Amino acid sequence: MLDTSHHRRRTSERLQDPEFQAEYERTRQELAQVNAVMQRLDDLRISAGLSKADLAREIGRNDAVVRRLFTAEVNPELRTVAALAAALDAEIQIVPRRKVRRRRAPRTAPAEA
Amino acid sequence: MPASPRPDGWDVIYYRTTDGGCPADDFLDGCPVKVSAQLVAVLDDVAEAPPPRYSGGGRWEVMHGGMRGFYEVRAQGPRRDQFRLFCILENGTALELARRGLSRPAIAVVTGLRKPWMTAFSQRDYESVRQLGVDHRAQFPRRIEE
Numbered sequence: 580m581l582d583t584s585h586h587r588r589r590t591s592e593r594l595q596d597p598e599f600q601a602e603y604e605r606t607r608q609e610l611a612q613v614n615a616v617m618q619r620l621d622d623l624r625i626s627a628g629l630s631k632a633d634l635a636r637e638i639g640r641n642d643a644v645v646r647r648l649f650t651a652e653v654n655p656e657l658r659t660v661a662a663l664a665a666a667l668d669a670e671i672q673i674v675p676r677r678k679v680r681r682r683r684a685p686r687t688a689p690a691e692a
Numbered sequence: 693m694p695a696s697p698r699p700d701g702w703d704v705i706y707y708r709t710t711d712g713g714c715p716a717d718d719f720l721d722g723c724p725v726k727v728s729a730q731l732v733a734v735l736d737d738v739a740e741a742p743p744p745r746y747s748g749g750g751r752w753e754v755m756h757g758g759m760r761g762f763y764e765v766r767a768q769g770p771r772r773d774q775f776r777l778f779c780i781l782e783n784g785t786a787l788e789l790a791r792r793g794l795s796r797p798a799i800a801v802v803t804g805l806r807k808p809w810m811t812a813f814s815q816r817d818y819e820s821v822r823q824l825g826v827d828h829r830a831q832f833p834r835r836i837e838e
Contacts, residue, residue, distance in 0.1 A: 581793040582838040586704035586801075589717065590732055602729035610737045610751065 616660060616671070621649050623667040637666040702742040703798035704735050705782070706837040707828045714837045715824065716777060719804030723767075727775050730767040731804075735777070738765075739799055743781055759818055762802075762825060772809035778802045778821045780828065793833025800836070802828060 594600045624634055635645040640659070648655050648663075657671075664671055706716045720728045734751045743763075746752060755762040755778075765777040782789070782798040789796065802824045807813055828834065 580795045581833055581836055583703040583705050583794070583798060585706055585837045590736070593728065593732065596725060598725045599729040602726040603733045606730045606733035607737060610734065
């Protein structure tokens with residue numbers, strides 16, 4: 580059998596660069612979130628006993644659009660994801676990872692003349 | 693971290709030319725660091741998924757028409773330049789994979805191309821990618837970077 584470890588070795592080398600590592604991890608997180616959303620929707624679809632064609636009809640979209648969303652190949656539009664969630668009696672939520680820090684300094688009272 | 697060899701994951705392999713060059717590796721080395729990081733991250737994400745059930749958020753796309761049989765990894769770089777890695781899926785029965793020298797399915801990264809924002813690759817560009825793909829598929833076992 581061929582030695583297929585080249586990619587892993589090269590990636591390990593490239594990850595020694597902090598700029599590469601930061602962007603690699605940011606991209607992996609972004610992709611994981613997209614996949615998690617689509618996987619959750621697909622799980623709900625299966626639990627509801629709906630085919631992809633059923634779900635497409637529910638949101639008034641073409642079968643192929645929904646099929647592609649679940650199997651690869653396209654960047655899911657937020658509106659479509661929201662429509663799918665609603666059709667499955669679910670909703671999209673954005674959950675902050677930590678308390679959002681205020682970026683702006685608090686307002687101060689105007690100086691007296 | 694790079695893709696670990698999960699039991700249900702796929703390998704990522706790099707096509708090697710007859711003269712020993714590795715177009716995909718050369719391309720990645722020539723990309724801005726952030727772009728190559730994005731491209732490699734998508735490859736690892738797809739390989740771990742693995743590809744048949746991957747929903748890649750627009751960064752992993754099946755190609756059509758004359759490029760049927762290829763998949764592309766997409767990234768955007770400085771001045772919105774577009775970077776593409778062209779890949780072929782290596783899947784089949786254990787016997788067929790063994791004939792190709794593979795112990796499990798793999799994403800074969802063939803080469804990459806860059807283009808300015810809002811432009812298209814030429815037919816010559818696509819033909820050069822196709823030719824590398826033809827050469828890759830003709831090799832038993834596959835000729836890859838090791």
